[in-house]
Amino acid sequence: MTGGFAMRPAEPAVEEVLDAAALVDLNADETSLRARAVLAEFDRDMVGLAGVKRRLAEIAALLVVRRARARFGLSDRKPSLHMSFTGGPGTGKTTVALRMAEMLHALGYLRTQRVVVVTRDDLVGQFIGHTAPKTKEAIARAAGGVLFIDEAYYLHRPENERDYGQEAVEILLQEMESERGSLAVIFAGYADRMEAFLSSNPGLSSRVAHHIHFDDYTHDELVRIGELMLARDDYRFDPDARPAFRSYVELRTAMPRFANARSIRNALERCRLRQATRLAAAPGPVSRADLITLTEADVRGSSVFARGS
Amino acid sequence: MYLRHGTFSYLPELTEDEVAAQIRYALGNGWPVSIEYTDDPHPRNVYWELWGLPMFDLAEPDAVLREILDCRAAFPQYYVRVLAYDARLGRQTTALSFLVQRPSREPGFRLARTEAHDRVQRYAVQPYATQAPPGARYEAP
Numbered sequence: 001m002t003g004g005f006a007m008r009p010a011e012p013a014v015e016e017v018l019d020a021a022a023l024v025d026l027n028a029d030e031t032s033l034r035a036r037a038v039l040a041e042f043d044r045d046m047v048g049l050a051g052v053k054r055r056l057a058e059i060a061a062l063l064v065v066r067r068a069r070a071r072f073g074l075s076d077r078k079p080s081l082h083m084s085f086t087g088g089p090g091t092g093k094t095t096v097a098l099r100m101a102e103m104l105h106a107l108g109y110l111r112t113q114r115v116v117v118v119t120r121d122d123l124v125g126q127f128i129g130h131t132a133p134k135t136k137e138a139i140a141r142a143a144g145g146v147l148f149i150d151e152a153y154y155l156h157r158p159e160n161e162r163d164y165g166q167e168a169v170e171i172l173l174q175e176m177e178s179e180r181g182s183l184a185v186i187f188a189g190y191a192d193r194m195e196a197f198l199s200s201n202p203g204l205s206s207r208v209a210h211h212i213h214f215d216d217y218t219h220d221e222l223v224r225i226g227e228l229m230l231a232r233d234d235y236r237f238d239p240d241a242r243p244a245f246r247s248y249v250e251l252r253t254a255m256p257r258f259a260n261a262r263s264i265r266n267a268l269e270r271c272r273l274r275q276a277t278r279l280a281a282a283p284g285p286v287s288r289a290d291l292i293t294l295t296e297a298d299v300r301g302s303s304v305f306a307r308g309s
Numbered sequence: 310m311y312l313r314h315g316t317f318s319y320l321p322e323l324t325e326d327e328v329a330a331q332i333r334y335a336l337g338n339g340w341p342v343s344i345e346y347t348d349d350p351h352p353r354n355v356y357w358e359l360w361g362l363p364m365f366d367l368a369e370p371d372a373v374l375r376e377i378l379d380c381r382a383a384f385p386q387y388y389v390r391v392l393a394y395d396a397r398l399g400r401q402t403t404a405l406s407f408l409v410q411r412p413s414r415e416p417g418f419r420l421a422r423t424e425a426h427d428r429v430q431r432y433a434v435q436p437y438a439t440q441a442p443p444g445a446r447y448e449a450p
Binding site: 111112136144145 | 321322323324325328364366367368369370371372377381409410
């Protein structure tokens with residue numbers, strides 16, 4: 001018997017090419033329907049972010065059209081799925097990354113909808129020769145899904161030219177370029193520093209196809225986000241608490257270290273603490289309505305008001 | 310002769326996608342996967358050289374496939390196998406092991422007979438390949 005390599009090359013998948021006169025219904029395609037469902041859910045669940053939603057819809061449309069083109073045997077270059085997300089803290093970059101992975105998975109561009117979140121610490125080693133294995137390990141864990149690099153600009157330390165961050169970026173670039181690569185890399189961070197990071201490496205900015213900017217939320221959006229968060233946890237404001245919360249948002253946004261939705265979440269957390277304290281101290285039994293209602297006093301108890309007056 | 314070693318050895322050679330699917334199955338069971346190579350095909354040679362380290366915490370086979378290709382490129386005329394280790398208490402053993410590369414020419418085994426006491430015959434198998442020193446056993450075709 002003859003020996004040989006014990007791994008046959010994969011047989012190319014034979015897909016029938018549609019006739020030039022054929023028609024494809026983009027809306028009837030099962031995968032595009034699934035992607036549409038993800039988009040619709042995203043539209044419903046996320047407050048504001050109009051620009052992001054538009055970009056997401058554009059990317060989805062592009063990928064749907066590309067699938068249709070492939071069915072006619074038209075030029076079929078692998079699309080670049082690498083992105084950069086810029087925006088202030090708490091504007092929903094990670095959440096959108098999760099949705100993005102879900103959508104790309106639904107469209108068949110990713111094998112899984114797993115998102116691996118890493119920061120500089122996970123990619124950059126502490127001594128020579130430590131960085132490459134660490135970066136490769138992160139890439140291996142994210143294979144087939146999304147590698148989300150939070151605060152990506154820390155990979156580039158211009159003040160230290162021997163910093164290992166550069167090596168991590170090189171390996172990432174290699175992976176992003178390679179034909180075998182199956183993952184989408186998302187660089188996330190604050191807009192101004194991200195700009196400097198991307199321009200520090202010309203290869204990087206040219207390989208990131210989609211730049212998506214996340215605007216800060218307006219006061220109205222923040223209030224709506226707060227109410228959505230409460231509704232999800234079976235709480236609600238009573239009529240007096242809502243204007244109180246709105247003035248809280250106005251005061252809080254003007255203060256330093258405001259982190260958009262994250263600050264709102266923390267504020268609500270403290271409102272619930274105050275509500276719990278109030279209920280626990282109250283004599284007599286409590287009703288279901290008491291348990292789910294946050295009153296004006298719960299909101300006004302915040303130290304933000306004390307500082308504002 | 311065609312060495313039958315490990316799982317799937319009586320099947321046609323696996324394709325890259327099929328290897329990937331087997332690795333995905335192993336990873337899905339929580340078995341870390343490692344790659345080993347050798348140029349000594351003796352059946353009692355159970356400990357092969359480890360290529361890199363066992364790969365932990367993976368969910369997709371991409372990285373393993375890449376390592377397989379690297380190993381094959383570095384040792385084009387060696388046997389290369391993929392191992393999946395089940396670390397569960399009570400099992401703690403190799404759960405899956407199959408070849409992903411073999412030399413292009415496999416000369417086979419010699420049956421060596423030794424006379425022992427009282428007309429007793431002792432038998433041993435010796436791979437013809439191991440008559441050459443390690444590293445020079447399988448020439449490129």
